[in-house]
Amino acid sequence: MAEAAQDLLEMELDPTSEIMSLQMGPSHPATHGTIKFWLKLDGEKILNCDVEIGYLHRGFEKMCEQRTWNHVVPYTDRLNYISPLINNVGFALAAEKLLGLRVPDRCQYIRMIMSEISRMTDHFTCLGMAAAEAGALSVAFYALEARETLFDIVTEVTGARLTVSYTRVGGVTQDLPEGFADRVRGAFVDIRQVMSDCDKLLSKNRIFIERMSGVGAIPVDDVVSYGVTGPLLRACGVAYDVRKAEPYLFYDRLEFTVPTGTQGDNYDRFSVRFEEIRQSMRMIEQALEQIPPGPVRVDDPRVTLPPKKDVYGNIQGLMNHFKLVIEGVRIPKGDIYQAVEGANGELGLYLVSDGSGRPYRVRVRPPCFFGMAALGQMLKGCLISDIITTFGMINMIGGECDR
Amino acid sequence: MTRATNEMPDTGLLSKIEAAFPGKIVESSSHYGYDVVVLKRDDAFAIFATLRYHQEFAFNLLSDLSATDFLGQEPRFELVYQLYSIPLNHRLQVKIRVPEDDTWAASVSSLWKSGNWLEREVWDMFGIKFTDHPDLRRILMYEEFKGYPLRKDYPVNKRQPLVEERDPITNPWPKR
Numbered sequence: 359m360a361e362a363a364q365d366l367l368e369m370e371l372d373p374t375s376e377i378m379s380l381q382m383g384p385s386h387p388a389t390h391g392t393i394k395f396w397l398k399l400d401g402e403k404i405l406n407c408d409v410e411i412g413y414l415h416r417g418f419e420k421m422c423e424q425r426t427w428n429h430v431v432p433y434t435d436r437l438n439y440i441s442p443l444i445n446n447v448g449f450a451l452a453a454e455k456l457l458g459l460r461v462p463d464r465c466q467y468i469r470m471i472m473s474e475i476s477r478m479t480d481h482f483t484c485l486g487m488a489a490a491e492a493g494a495l496s497v498a499f500y501a502l503e504a505r506e507t508l509f510d511i512v513t514e515v516t517g518a519r520l521t522v523s524y525t526r527v528g529g530v531t532q533d534l535p536e537g538f539a540d541r542v543r544g545a546f547v548d549i550r551q552v553m554s555d556c557d558k559l560l561s562k563n564r565i566f567i568e569r570m571s572g573v574g575a576i577p578v579d580d581v582v583s584y585g586v587t588g589p590l591l592r593a594c595g596v597a598y599d600v601r602k603a604e605p606y607l608f609y610d611r612l613e614f615t616v617p618t619g620t621q622g623d624n625y626d627r628f629s630v631r632f633e634e635i636r637q638s639m640r641m642i643e644q645a646l647e648q649i650p651p652g653p654v655r656v657d658d659p660r661v662t663l664p665p666k667k668d669v670y671g672n673i674q675g676l677m678n679h680f681k682l683v684i685e686g687v688r689i690p691k692g693d694i695y696q697a698v699e700g701a702n703g704e705l706g707l708y709l710v711s712d713g714s715g716r717p718y719r720v721r722v723r724p725p726c727f728f729g730m731a732a733l734g735q736m737l738k739g740c741l742i743s744d745i746i747t748t749f750g751m752i753n754m755i756g757g758e759c760d761r
Numbered sequence: 762m763t764r765a766t767n768e769m770p771d772t773g774l775l776s777k778i779e780a781a782f783p784g785k786i787v788e789s790s791s792h793y794g795y796d797v798v799v800l801k802r803d804d805a806f807a808i809f810a811t812l813r814y815h816q817e818f819a820f821n822l823l824s825d826l827s828a829t830d831f832l833g834q835e836p837r838f839e840l841v842y843q844l845y846s847i848p849l850n851h852r853l854q855v856k857i858r859v860p861e862d863d864t865w866a867a868s869v870s871s872l873w874k875s876g877n878w879l880e881r882e883v884w885d886m887f888g889i890k891f892t893d894h895p896d897l898r899r900i901l902m903y904e905e906f907k908g909y910p911l912r913k914d915y916p917v918n919k920r921q922p923l924v925e926e927r928d929p930i931t932n933p934w935p936k937r
Contacts, residue, residue, distance in 0.1 A: 411900065411901065412899075412900055412901035412902065412903070415901040415902065417910060417917075419886075419911060420910055420911060420915075420917055421917075423917075424917055455793055456793075580874065582821050582822055582847065583821070583873055583874040583875065584874045584875050585822060585823055585824065585873065585874075585875030585879075587822075596847060598847045603847075603850050604794070604850075604852070692792075693829075693841075694793050695793075695795070695824075695825070695841075695843050695852075695854060696793075697824070704824060706824060706825050706843065708825065708827055708841060708843070710829050718829070719829045719830075721825070721827040721841075723824060723825040723843070727878065728875055728878075730878075731874070731875060731877065731878040732874070760901055761901070
């Protein structure tokens, strides 16, 4: 028995035999992310692909249980670190809902604008890298240039490019800087130019189309069954978008369309993301028109830190500050599931509170986890080179997938 | 403090579910805009199958599955399923309570393919077995990991023993 198993193993390891086993990863230059594929190959053709994740597991959910509610915010930055603001917003929304708190309108608009900027940075990273891996390196530089323009804006607002920690339970850390709207509108002029350049380079490019078109598609029922959401699901023609289906913040006040594809292949996934960037710009422009003046945090001593003048000036302020920092915001007992539309699909937060200042349980539904689960089926019958484009389109972010 | 309205218009989903499964719903409630039902572990699979395929419910997306460890309470674990129906746009949270000395639940991976990896994660993190699961292996942790890290009695600063180097010829990887 053991000998037979070893014979089979040796046959699979032998490159001249019919079926070859190959372990691709966990540190492969073409897969941006630590991930391992256990491949069964017939020549270049993939017979079976078993995906192994978990190389970037840091115990996010366990760590969150040790900290106060607001201490969790920096941890959420490190989930999907290309679009950290969406994670911040999702967590804050869930905690506030559990608290029964309604944040000021201006704060909700700011969160919406920053989420959409984050979605754009995420899509630019994904599209640029996917194009680079398919051989169009110049597109990657154009896309990264556009992304940096947006990161500059994010830096101006939050103080950091990626580790932003911008939201708090009950608001955001600071208001938008002076001249923010004009800067954003100015940046969008450049970004529209970049997008038109990328479009010209790729949309009718035969090499690109042949690498992407018809690759990685699986039946739409399977896509839904695997729990895949976001651009990958919309590429199959299912217009499921949390922003439309269960509007949170003020998404119901904005006009936007949900782009969909027809084939569900990598080309459609690429096109859907491309169009979503345009829709995000449209949303931000509308939100900048609508945003009212006002406070960006709730005025409630149980949730919001007092102004520094009170902390150093009177005993109530000092005590309030101390209690909020050491014990944290107290959230009533209960549990909640809050879904927001992350850049790669439905980002869900399931929070359980036991009434103390610390979360009892924090669970994140990472959108790319489900894409990775479906990847094995997507790759069956494809070639090794198709792994790169399909994996790129799933846009797996290790920090989020493995937590 | 400004209170947000958590009341949602009654979609009638809960009453439909209670009518479809009389006597099988342990608890039901409605908050934060979605409905919650608690099921008995033994009935759960049949009810899930109806919720998945019956056109009145059509929950075609198993959004999420996770567990919570209520250490010191009986039953100790609670499995939480987040179901969503794309065609009908409604959401349902299903909970199943699992006692400590008998940690199993029926696998739903034959109904939703996303169940496969989600259940592997719950097994990995909480040590809850799923019967009839096709491939119940650890997913985020490595095979040699001792214990279940998200259980409340797993210390946060616990160290794991070093894993010996593996010779893939004498000790091959499990078949995949």
